[in-house]
Amino acid sequence: MRSLAATEVLKLWEAGRHQRPAHRALTVLGMGYPELSPDRLAMLEVGARDARLFAMREKTFGDALDVFVECPHCGRELQLTLSTEELLVEAVDAGGSVGAxxxxxxxxxxxxxxxxxxxxxxxxxxxxxxxxxxxxxxxxxxxxxxxxxxxxxxxxxxxxxxxxxxxxxxxDPQADVVIDLHCPDCEHRWDAVFDIASFFWAELQSCAQRLLREVHVLAKAYGWSEPEILSLTPARRRRYLSMVC
Ligand SMILES: [Zn+2]
Known part of the structure; x- marks a missing residue:
């Protein structure tokens, strides 16, 4: 498992944006685990699927997950930072299939x-x-x-x-991750399901949008092609962007 490259994020965004969530999760996994056939991925129990999505997400965007939720009692918007370790029930390859x-x-x-x-x-x-x-x-x-x-x-x-x-x-506890939430304003406490598939997809979507904007700005400024711009390291891309913006 490695970090997704910029071109892979854009490919995923193109392939997954019109898919329903369950199909999209398989599309994302297919990019991260090319050694597993589509049939093998479809056979993964949901918790095993989600553990692999957590692993892909951590490699691509890091360990910290910024979550934004609204208190259902008073409406206050809360931001909290969770870690993969808190949400991962067990290591990706620790458990096999539960079986019949x-x-x-x-x-x-x-x-x-x-x-x-x-x-x-x-x-x-x-x-x-x-x-x-x-x-x-x-x-x-x-x-x-x-x-x-x-x-x-x-x-x-x-x-x-x-x-x-x-x-x-x-x-299959990994298939249904629940987080305890607490509102500091009204003291309301509640549980919320954390769905790594939709969380990771939302991040991939915003990453793809950012990459497209970067390609647009740099192509206009320097005349470079999309593959040339995407092959730059993120640090170089940011530096060139800072010089033209
Ligand atoms: Zn509240």
């Missing part, structure tokens, strides 16, 4: 696996959150029986599906 899990709930016997990136991509067009959660859990059911008789996955009662969803969340 067998559980018994009342008279139901269920074998399931954890959702992977491909599953997230498959439910990305489902607008209703509850429908998407149920569809995601149902995709991960490998076998379901009731009193020893096989039943279809969509025949499970809602409470049983919710129990499976809870087991999935407990088994």
């Amino acid at each position: 899990q067998q559980i018994e709930i009342a008279d139901y016997s269920i074998c399931f696996r954890l959702p992977n990136s491909g599953d997230l991509a498959a439910v990305t067009d489902v607008d209703d959150v509850e429908d998407a959660r149920r569809m995601l859990a149902t995709r991960c059911l490998l076998s379901t029986t009731h009193n020893g008789r096989p039943i279809p996955a969509d025949g499970l009662p809602d409470p049983v599906v919710r129990e499976v969803e809870q087991r999935i969340e407990a088994l």
Whole structure:
């Protein structure tokens, strides 16, 4: 894993800007992990996907993550700086796949696996959150029986599906990173989900916009081509920019 080059950031921005979030996360990972095939990336459990996104983000933009949130009680805007270490449950390659899990709930016997990136991509067009959660859990059911008789996955009662969803969340904590927040103005405390995929994408987008502006200014001033400008080190680019702005 290495830092993304300027040309790679622009390629990602072009490829990902019209994609839905789950597909976009796979596009980003494909740039950072070219040794892994698209199928292999799609098979990564969501926590494993996110651990790799954290690693890519740290190599490209550093360890500190500046987060801006609004207090839901008084509306104050808060800025806090988190670190990759705080948000990473375990090292990228520390854990392998959790694999198939067998559980018994009342008279139901269920074998399931954890959702992977491909599953997230498959439910990305489902607008209703509850429908998407149920569809995601149902995709991960490998076998379901009731009193020893096989039943279809969509025949499970809602409470049983919710129990499976809870087991999935407990088994893949990296997939659902929650941060504790506190407002110094009104003392309100609340939890918020930190989604590395959308956070990293927002940074890549603003980085791409900045690079495009830099290319525009330097090309106009010196007549250099886009590849020539992007091949400059960031320090040289900044120096030339300071001379023409
Ligand atoms: Zn507040």
